[in-house]
Amino acid sequence: MRVKFTVNGREQQADDVWEGESLLYVLRERMGLPGSKNACEQGECGSCTVRLDGVPVCSCLVAAGQAEGREVVTVEGLADYAEQRAQHGGCATGACGSAGTSVDAAQRRQAKPAAEGQVKLSPVQQAFIDAGAVQCGFCTPGLLVAADELLERNAQPSDADIREALSGNLCRCTGYEKILDAVRLAAARGDARTAGTGA
């Protein structure tokens, strides 16, 4: 079958998709977006977390067909997404609370080439680097998507809020302490008006 949906602000289409293929598989293997990771295919680890119409989901548990016509944001689109949110005053869709965004609005979010030698990063991405929250980094994309969503909802989360929001994302390397630091740092730096630059 053919599946069409918006990924990081761009219309994408995949052909010959099998009935059983997950959104994760289509993103990684058919659309060339391997940023979302596959570590369990069971909805247990959160490595594959993406946003589907704004809602964080385990993309390994979403059938590709379920994404038809909807909007997906992956770690690859996080920096743009955060920038859009900053421009719209706190909500990337420009309509906080509503489900999804128009294709039009989404297309305005297309990736712009990063300045020479500088990669555009969302505040939470920058905070993960600065706090040392990245070791092997396999859990990082899923954690970033989940953490970014948390901060969108709750700009000043308590530690318990952070733990609750990230409890679906396993990390085997860090012991989580520096991940907490990173989310606290991103929150402390304000609600993400400015994008950082690569380390």
Next chain:
Amino acid sequence: MSGVTRTPTHLTQGGTADAGIGASTLRPDGTLKVTGEFAYSSDLWHEDMLWGCTLRSTVAHAEIVSIDTSEALAQSGVYAVLTYDDLPTEVKNYGLEIQDTPVLAHGKVRHHGEPVALVAADHPETARRAAAKIKVEYAELPVVTDEASALAEDAPLVHENRKDHHAGHVPHPNIVHRQPIVRGDADAAARRADVIVSGEYVFGMQDQAFLGPESGLAVPAEDGGVDLYVATQWLHSDLRQIAPVLGLPEDKVRMTLSGVGGAFGGREDLSMQIHGCLLALRTGKPVKIVYNRFESFFGHVHRHPAKLWYEHGATKDGKLTHMKCRIVLDGGAYASASPAVVGNASSLSVGPYAVDDVDIEAIALYTNNPPCGAMRGFGAVQACFAYEAQMDKLAQKLGMDPVEFRQLNAMEQGTPLPTGQVVDSPAPVAELLRRVKAMPLPPENQWETTEGADVRALPGGLSNTTHGEDVVRGIGYAVGIKNVGFSEGFDDYSTARVRMEVVGGVPVATVHTAMAEVGQGGVTVHAQIARTELGVDQVTIHPADTRVGSAGSTSASRQTYVTGGAVKNTCEHVREQVLELGRRKFGTYHPAWATAELLLENGKAVTDGGEVLADVADVLEDEAIDLELEWRHRPTEPFDLRTGQGNGHVQYSFAAHRAVVEVDTALGLVKVVELACAQDVGKALNPLSVVGQIQGGTTQGLGVAVMEEIIVDPKTAKVRNPSFTDYLIPTILDTPTIPVDVLELADEHAPYGLRGIGEAPTLSSTPAVLAAIRNATGLELNRTPVRPEHLTGT
């Protein structure tokens, strides 16, 4: 390389002089990792590639009567189905030390999940469905699953015709390796004891559970060889095992490290490497294999489960008199790293304590359980769990404070191990305990808020099982000793190639090693070392591959010591050559070129007094200095097979933990409230990474204390919980705050005085948590992980 997309690329990082050693320099791969661009082995892609899949045995021990692949081959989209009969050479086994592991099962399977056949197809689902169509007929054999069944007189032999070098000195063919250690006279010393305690301890089977599954891409090459991109811990060890099975010379198997999503010992043995190459060579097409989580649990060795019997004695003023122990490690069906695990478990079985009279035996068994091998802290972890429980028992019996009791018996620099080897670098055991005890305690009843109980802070957490009625707090301590690097006479060297040249008017360095970056931060540290030694800002880390000499394994806490040492050493030689060139070019202009100690700093050649003699750019001009050198730490020697005596280890690493737990005694649920750690790291080359490693190791120890265990059915030897639904690793809700106190007492024998750090925190966190739970509940608790039924007596 052609056609493979998203292969690892050079990691370049600019820095300043203060981004050298000792600075919390950020990872050069951090940006790639947070943007999703970093290429893990499961992300590789090649036009026209096929997907490989492994068929694994559904039984633990059986003769293979027949394998019928015809239906699988007939599936459209299937390019190859391989069994043992398709292996190209006479070499059909591999192994780290003993070549006892079949590439594909022949004749027999020896454990549940052993690879039996391979499929390559154009879609991963096609490959899986085809594999399911392969018909294997098994004639099941009785299983050996524990010491009693393995060592019974009529026990089935896991390996019928053993010829390995341990076979001659083990008392039973189902024992992989045995290491006794006898020192002093434990029986005589026991007579001096005022109190004697003994105990039997059980350590469950832990899994590395790295998040990035086993995966890689094998690309057939025009010269008949193969290019393999893979996540591993040691490229050259893989190569040594892969090439003979393929019937290829080593230079026709070119290996490049692709992004590794954690390792913790689980990637020391081969997984898909040979399988991928076989399929690629057979089909003539690139083949990618990615295990799913279920297969990952079968695709790597686990931590040895263990039974440990201990006896200690002490005088009434609290001095240890003697120690006797017997440690039985279950190695499962194949040897893997079992011999080395036995060496560690026995030689470190006393822990960081001074005891002169000991009687020790450690063995590893062959059974039909899943193979066990390397995992963070191996051998030492199991022993630490037991000896620390013993220390608490002794302290309690003597009415002493458990920390003071430990401090009274703590080893120091100069104390001999049971092997007779004297610990000749700082051993601040008492001090680490003092520090961890001195940290402020977390406040009581943290769950209480003005709006009532915040259930998230209680045992059971979000499941809202209690409001604190039956919750009691406990505090426990533990300390451990781990050897750093490969021991027992192993030639534990590393190789580094360093190139220095001028690019765009500034000197830059390129560091090329075969070190596997598995997340530990070696790439960061290598750049820091090059900056410090060569005075450059810009350092490029070349991708790790087999075009440079071996770096040894990213394990045993050795990589910063050994490959870091190799990078330092090569940089020093490069620096010497740069300075020599400077002397030749400019020596006549300034006498200091001949008389002073010279350094490279901020792109300049300077005297140790800070006087600038020349720009490195002017010294080098168009020349590049390019050296590849091997580096070794001081040698070790094997342990005597009868007495266990010998200078077997290079270096030691020490960590202490204090655990604070809250236990709901009605429900049997544990909340670890805080796990404080104090560790001596010798010299923190990158403090940020050091703390991250300590916290990560601590959390893995917490996992095994309260939740992690691979459950193997004792009757069938089948694995019952190969999934993240049933094998639980700590989440952010299970993991407490982990304050870390880092001590830096230089080891004069090591580069920069550093100590390997990765493993020690995994040792002591488990017994600290157990001690805290015992302290809270008054229960004996001699097994890990602790489950609710152990706490509620149900």
